[in-house]
Amino acid sequence: MDQRLKAVFFLTIVNALWGMSFPTVKALTEQLDRHFIGTNEVASSSYRVASATWIISLRFSLAFVLLAVLYRSLMKQTRWFEWWAGAWIGTLFLCGLILQTIGLATIPASRSGFLTSLSVVFTPLLVAASHGRRPTMWLIAGVAIATLGVSILTGLILWDGAGFRLAPDAMQVWTIGDTLTTVASIFFSMQIIFIDRFGKQMNPAALTPGMFAAVSVLAVMAFVVTTRWFGSIDASEFVVVSKQTSFWLLILILSVFPSLLAFSWMNTYQPLVTAVQAAVIYTMEPVFVSSWALFLPGILSVACGLNYANETLSLSMLLGGGLILVANVLALLPKEANAS
Numbered sequence: 001m002d003q004r005l006k007a008v009f010f011l012t013i014v015n016a017l018w019g020m021s022f023p024t025v026k027a028l029t030e031q032l033d034r035h036f037i038g039t040n041e042v043a044s045s046s047y048r049v050a051s052a053t054w055i056i057s058l059r060f061s062l063a064f065v066l067l068a069v070l071y072r073s074l075m076k077q078t079r080w081f082e083w084w085a086g087a088w089i090g091t092l093f094l095c096g097l098i099l100q101t102i103g104l105a106t107i108p109a110s111r112s113g114f115l116t117s118l119s120v121v122f123t124p125l126l127v128a129a130s131h132g133r134r135p136t137m138w139l140i141a142g143v144a145i146a147t148l149g150v151s152i153l154t155g156l157i158l159w160d161g162a163g164f165r166l167a168p169d170a171m172q173v174w175t176i177g178d179t180l181t182t183v184a185s186i187f188f189s190m191q192i193i194f195i196d197r198f199g200k201q202m203n204p205a206a207l208t209p210g211m212f213a214a215v216s217v218l219a220v221m222a223f224v225v226t227t228r229w230f231g232s233i234d235a236s237e238f239v240v241v242s243k244q245t246s247f248w249l250l251i252l253i254l255s256v257f258p259s260l261l262a263f264s265w266m267n268t269y270q271p272l273v274t275a276v277q278a279a280v281i282y283t284m285e286p287v288f289v290s291s292w293a294l295f296l297p298g299i300l301s302v303a304c305g306l307n308y309a310n311e312t313l314s315l316s317m318l319l320g321g322g323l324i325l326v327a328n329v330l331a332l333l334p335k336e337a338n339a340s
Contacts, residue, residue, distance in 0.1 A: 004273060011273075012281065015282060017258045020296065023297050024250055025104055027304060028247065030306050031306065034306070053226065056097055058251045063263075064209070071264075075209055086207040086210020087213065089210070091214055094215045096184040096188045100184040107181065110286070116184065117283060118185040119185040120280070120328040123193065127193060138331060141331075143331065151320070154173055155174075193275055195271070195275075199270060204268050205264065250300070290317065293311040
C-alpha cells in the first residue's frame, strides 16, 4: 500500500478512536460528579480542574505503562531529544485536554467534538502567522463560515425557516464550556504543527513515550497542586471513586484505544502527510464523535449505573456542524491543491 494511503487509513481510524473518547470521558466525569454531589464542590473551578487532571493522569499513566510493556524496543531506541520533543508535544496536548475535559462536563459530547474540530481552521492560521504570511481569502472565508456554524451549533443564531436570527437568550446559550473547548482547539492546532515539524526531523514513533510521560507527570502535578492549595477538595475521595470496577474499565478503554493505539498511530503516520493534509483528515473527528454519542452513552449508563442519555440529531447540530465541516475543508483545500 502507498505510504500516503496507508497514513490516511490509519489517521481515519485514529479519528474514530478519538470520537469514542468524548462520551467515555463524559461518563467518567458523570461518575465523579455523582460521588461528589452534595459537597458543594461540583460547581467549583478547582473541582473541575482536579476532576479533569485526575482522569487524564490515570488514563495516560496506564497508557505509558502499557507502552513500556508492549513496545519495549521503541522505549529502548528512543533518544533523549526525542523524549524532549515528545514532552513538548505532550505539554501542548495536556493544556488542550484539560480545557476540553472541563468543558465536556457542561456541554454535549457532539458539541464538544465540533468545537474541537476548529483546530482544523486554526492550524493554517497559525502556520501562516508563523511564516509571516497573510491568510488567503479562502481561509478568511472558512473562518467566517466556521463562526456562523459555531453560532448555530451553540444556539446563538437560530434558523426558523424564514432565515437566520439572533437568539433572544443569546447571552445565556454560550457557556463557559464552549469557551474552554474553543481555546482547547488552539492548543490542539499547535500540537499538530509540532508533530509535523518534529516528526520530519526524527523517528515520529519515538515521540510517543515522551508525550505520554509528559502528560501523565504534568497531570499528576496539576492534580496535587489543585487539591492541596485550592478549594477544600479531599484527594482521597477521588481514590474511592476510582476503586469502582466500572470506573477502571472506562479508564482502561481510554488508555488502550484513544490513547495508546491512536496516538502511536498519529505520531507514526501524520508526518507522512503535510500538517494541512492531516488537518483535513481530522475534520472527520466530529462526525465520529456525533455517531458514537447517538448510542454509546446508553451503553455506558447501563454498564456504570449512570443517567447519561444518548444524544439525538437536531437541526442545529446538522446545520451548524455541517457548516463547521465545510469551513474546515474550505480553509484547507487551496493548500491541499498545491501540496506536493
